[in-house]
Amino acid sequence: MNLELLLKNIDCLEVKGEPSQKITSVEFDSRKVAPGAVFIAQRGLHADGHRFIPAAIKSGAVAVVCEEYPVPEPSGVALVKVENGMKAVGQIASAFYGFPSRKMKVVGVTGTNGKTSIATLLFRLFRELGYNVGLISTISYRINEIEETASQTTPDALKIQQLMAKMADAGCEFCFMEVSSHAAHQHRIAGIEFAGGIFTNITHDHLDYHKTFAEYIKAKQLFFNALSESAFALTNIDDKNGLIMVQNSKARKITYSNRAMADFRCKVLETHFNGMLLSIEGKEVWTRFVGNFNASNLLAVYAAAVNLGQDSGEVLTRISNLEPVKGRFQTIRSEDGKMAIVDYAHTPDALKNVLKAIDGIRTGNEQVITVVGAGGDRDKTKRPEMAQEAILGSDKVVLTSDNPRTEDPAQIVKDMEAGVEPQWKNKVVSIVNRHEAIKTAVLLSRPGDIILIAGKGHENYQDVNGVKHHFDDVEEVKKCFGIED
Numbered sequence: 001m002n003l004e005l006l007l008k009n010i011d012c013l014e015v016k017g018e019p020s021q022k023i024t025s026v027e028f029d030s031r032k033v034a035p036g037a038v039f040i041a042q043r044g045l046h047a048d049g050h051r052f053i054p055a056a057i058k059s060g061a062v063a064v065v066c067e068e069y070p071v072p073e074p075s076g077v078a079l080v081k082v083e084n085g086m087k088a089v090g091q092i093a094s095a096f097y098g099f100p101s102r103k104m105k106v107v108g109v110t111g112t113n114g115k116t117s118i119a120t121l122l123f124r125l126f127r128e129l130g131y132n133v134g135l136i137s138t139i140s141y142r143i144n145e146i147e148e149t150a151s152q153t154t155p156d157a158l159k160i161q162q163l164m165a166k167m168a169d170a171g172c173e174f175c176f177m178e179v180s181s182h183a184a185h186q187h188r189i190a191g192i193e194f195a196g197g198i199f200t201n202i203t204h205d206h207l208d209y210h211k212t213f214a215e216y217i218k219a220k221q222l223f224f225n226a227l228s229e230s231a232f233a234l235t236n237i238d239d240k241n242g243l244i245m246v247q248n249s250k251a252r253k254i255t256y257s258n259r260a261m262a263d264f265r266c267k268v269l270e271t272h273f274n275g276m277l278l279s280i281e282g283k284e285v286w287t288r289f290v291g292n293f294n295a296s297n298l299l300a301v302y303a304a305a306v307n308l309g310q311d312s313g314e315v316l317t318r319i320s321n322l323e324p325v326k327g328r329f330q331t332i333r334s335e336d337g338k339m340a341i342v343d344y345a346h347t348p349d350a351l352k353n354v355l356k357a358i359d360g361i362r363t364g365n366e367q368v369i370t371v372v373g374a375g376g377d378r379d380k381t382k383r384p385e386m387a388q389e390a391i392l393g394s395d396k397v398v399l400t401s402d403n404p405r406t407e408d409p410a411q412i413v414k415d416m417e418a419g420v421e422p423q424w425k426n427k428v429v430s431i432v433n434r435h436e437a438i439k440t441a442v443l444l445s446r447p448g449d450i451i452l453i454a455g456k457g458h459e460n461y462q463d464v465n466g467v468k469h470h471f472d473d474v475e476e477v478k479k480c481f482g483i484e485d
């Protein structure tokens with residue numbers, strides 16, 4: 001593709017050099033540049049991409065997009081000046097791949113918790129409705145039945161456009177994707193034309209990156225602020241920031257709620273261990289999900305589907321057949337009547353919600369034993385809060401490791417212990433080794449008890465110093481229960 005054509009829809013300040021250069025690929029990482037590439041320099045957290053312009057040219061880049069021209073200015077390559085290198089990646093990649101998001105309806109889901117659940121359920125629902133569909137989520141990137149394990153919740157802008165181009169080629173009419181706050185802040189979603197956005201909730205997480213809660217809210221607002229007038233912005237008004245999230249959006253605002261007056265409403269009529277009876281828009285529907293937060297997620301799925309033009313009756317019927325997402329309230333029963341729940345709750349709010357859901361279905365005679373850790377190289381302030389939530393909702397708690405990454409796992413457990421008040425000490429035991437922690441929880445349990453294993457959900461590894469060691473909570477608990485696969 002010709003450089004001039006590529007730059008047509010992009011906010012560029014100036015172009016120097018040959019504009020009719022033929023471009024054969026787009027890269028923002030100098031290590032991946034091949035002859036014929038356009039290299040886009042972006043300023044990151046650890047490095048400044050501008051430093052790698054000479055390396056990119058040496059590897060054959062024929063054009064360079066940057067915020068500042070290199071000194072001395074190289075000859076023989078086109079130089080394009082932009083205000084924001086991060087934004088330019090999405091805009092240029094989108095043009096390079098033929099604006100794939102215009103060829104389908106893309107819906108983004110943002111919020112602290114519930115993104116994977118909603119995006120995945122929308123994907124499954126629309127598959128059931130007979131469409132070709134794409135999915136970009138924490139667990140996997142999917143194009144109909146073709147699945148690739150995900151490396152990030154929302155990958156970099158180039159990868160997103162490459163995935164969307166493949167989706168468009170496969171005839172996808174819809175794409176459901178998670179929009180993490182990191183992605184919104186780093187403009188990974190630049191160049192995507194969204195048909196709609198969904199907000200779930202915002203609670204304590206990622207303050208290591210955003211520093212303050214206000215900045216975290218602002219990052220998520222960026223997504224809604226960029227939606228066009230023709231898009232919808234579906235927001236959960238049970239969250240106190242639900243309306244604030246969409247206040248500066250040009251999109252059509254739609255609200256949903258389990259508690260208040262809203263455009264879409266839902267009520268939990270009955271809760272059992274294997275599901276809930278809901279009333280959605282006054283119609284009763286049996287679902288295989290547990291917990292008020294899941295009622296909220298299913299309502300968002302319903303409201304989005306209806307706003308995407310689907311028949312409401314058909315959508316409700318399909319919703320009753322949907323199954324929970326892997327590692328989200330996944331239950332495993334032992335032969336002697338113990339029940340384990342593997343769940344991806346890795347924030348204080350998620351933990352509180354899951355334990356509340358368990359509380360709503362327990363008889364009161366059994367013990368609830370929770371195994372939980374907190375991630376290394378992530379928000380440290382959530383550690384004591386997670387320990388507190390676990391204790392408040394459980395009879396016994398085992399504090400353990402969850403992806404220590406480059407931190408000392410024993411120190412992370414100590415940080416969690418800081419949330420344990422003296423009167424709770426006899427409820428809590430710390431076992432850094434997660435395998436031993438799960439084994440201990442099972443040993444402490446009696447028939448009828450509920451063991452919540454929180455934080456890792458679908459993950460099948462323990463990340464220690466950048467090395468991912470195989471570890472799977474479901475496998476671990478099955479071994480302890482003597483269940484063979």
Ligand SMILES: CC(=O)N[C@H]1[C@@H](OP(=O)(O)OP(=O)(O)OC[C@H]2O[C@@H](n3ccc(=O)[nH]c3=O)[C@H](O)[C@@H]2O)O[C@H](CO)[C@@H](O)[C@@H]1O[C@H](C)C(=O)N[C@@H](C)C(=O)N[C@H](CCC(=O)O)C(=O)O
Binds near residue numbers: 028030138153154182
């Ligand atoms: C904290 C964070 O988000 N970091 C992301 C960021 O990295 P960075 O700012 O450190 O990049 P950098 O190393 O400073 O490099 C700057 C630039 O120089 C370039 N470079 C660098 C070296 C070189 O030799 N040549 C070169 O050209 C790089 O390609 C880059 O363009 O930009 C990179 C490229 O897009 C991302 O891969 C990287 O994600 C890292 C791997 C990460 O772990 N991110 C996590 C925290 C994350 O994104 N999580 C969210 C939310 C999860 C959730 O709660 O759901 C997610 O969406 O997954």
Ligand SMILES: Nc1ncnc2c1ncn2[C@@H]1O[C@H](COP(=O)(O)OP(=O)(O)OP(=O)(O)O)[C@@H](O)[C@H]1O
Binds near residue numbers: 115117349
């Ligand atoms: N609507 C919700 N409100 C609060 N908690 C929820 C909600 N939905 C799910 N959860 C809890 O959060 C956990 C993670 O859910 P999910 O994977 O859908 O969230 P996510 O937003 O994709 O998380 P991540 O930021 O890691 O991508 C679940 O296992 C459950 O414990």
Ligand SMILES: N[C@H](CCC[C@H](N)C(=O)O)C(=O)O
Binds near residue numbers: 375403
């Ligand atoms: N997307 C989240 C996932 C956290 C999952 C938990 N198991 C952990 O490693 O902290 C993050 O990267 O913060």
Ligand SMILES: [Mg+2]
Binds near residue numbers: 138
């Ligand atoms: Mg997710």
